[in-house]
Amino acid sequence: MNNNKGLTILWDFDGTLFDTYPVYTKLFKKVLADRNIDEKDVYQNIKISFRHANNYYNLSEEQLKEFASLEEEIPPQEMMPFSGVEKVLQYANNNVIMTHKLGKDVRKILRYYGWEKYFSEIVAGDDGFPRKPNKESYEYLHEKYNIDLVIGDRELDIIPAKELNIKSCLFQNNKSNLADFYLNDYGEFWTKVVEEFN
Structure with missing residues (x-):
């Protein structure tokens, strides 16, 4: 110190x-690939809070697990x-x-x-x-x-x-x-x- x-x-x-939000925005897009969601919209919802974004997009238990698994794989240099x-x-x-x-x-x-x-x-x-x-x-x-x-x-x-x-x-x-x-x-x-x- x-x-x-x-x-x-x-x-x-x-x-x-x-x-980190640009990386998390991409993960949300990947998890919600079956929906045509706007990247800007995802970013703004994450910016409020991750809990808010999860609720807003109504992520299932399975999608939350997929997100957590993808997050584990992010190399630190991308943050x-x-x-x-x-x-x-x-x-x-x-x-x-x-x-x-x-x-x-x-x-x-x-x-x-x-x-x-x-x-x-x-x-x-x-x-x-x-x-x-x-x-x-x-x-x-x-x-x-x-x-x-x-x-x-x-x-x-x-x-x-x-x-x-x-x-x-x-x-x-x-x-x-x-x-x-x-x-x-x-x-x-x-x-x-x-x-x-x-």
């Missing part, structure tokens, strides 16, 4: 640290980090992750990019906490690390931050008015976020 005066940041994973995000990770004094993704999948991707060193803790979907927007996992991480900022790409990522009076930032999502900061890319972090904290 860096010993600078950076922030302690709680990160979401999919759509925030890594640009690309967003440009500029590593500089923010390096700047931060401390980073933690809260994601619905399985811990082994998160660690596999972080290991591939050599990014495990940036994170003090990962709370994943199989760690027993209720799903976001329940604040329990955030409360646990906040008590342990004193979080300064939560960064996510969906409202459900920042609702718990609001409940705990932690500053929040939405990435590539300016449709909500809940966040304190909005970033279209991580190059804006230095002027839009850092300057406000200093």
Whole structure:
């Protein structure tokens, strides 16, 4: 961990640290090959949440299993980090992750990019906490690390931050008015976020 005066940041994973939605959009299209569904439509539904997309497309138990099996086969190099995000990770004094993704999948991707060193803790979907927007996992991480900022790409990522009076930032999502900061890319972090904290 860096010993600078950076922030302690709680990160979401999919759509925030890594640009995974295009890959998941292709998987949904593959699983739902018998339906003529629009890729843009799939992307927008995944962006709300995976649970929402599953319900929206009414995936059967068999389709959910097929999706999980296809997901297992995705090579980590297809899960690309967003440009500029590593500089923010390096700047931060401390980073933690809260994601619905399985811990082994998160660690596999972080290991591939050599990014495990940036994170003090990962709370994943199989760690027993209720799903976001329940604040329990955030409360646990906040008590342990004193979080300064939560960064996510969906409202459900920042609702718990609001409940705990932690500053929040939405990435590539300016449709909500809940966040304190909005970033279209991580190059804006230095002027839009850092300057406000200093």
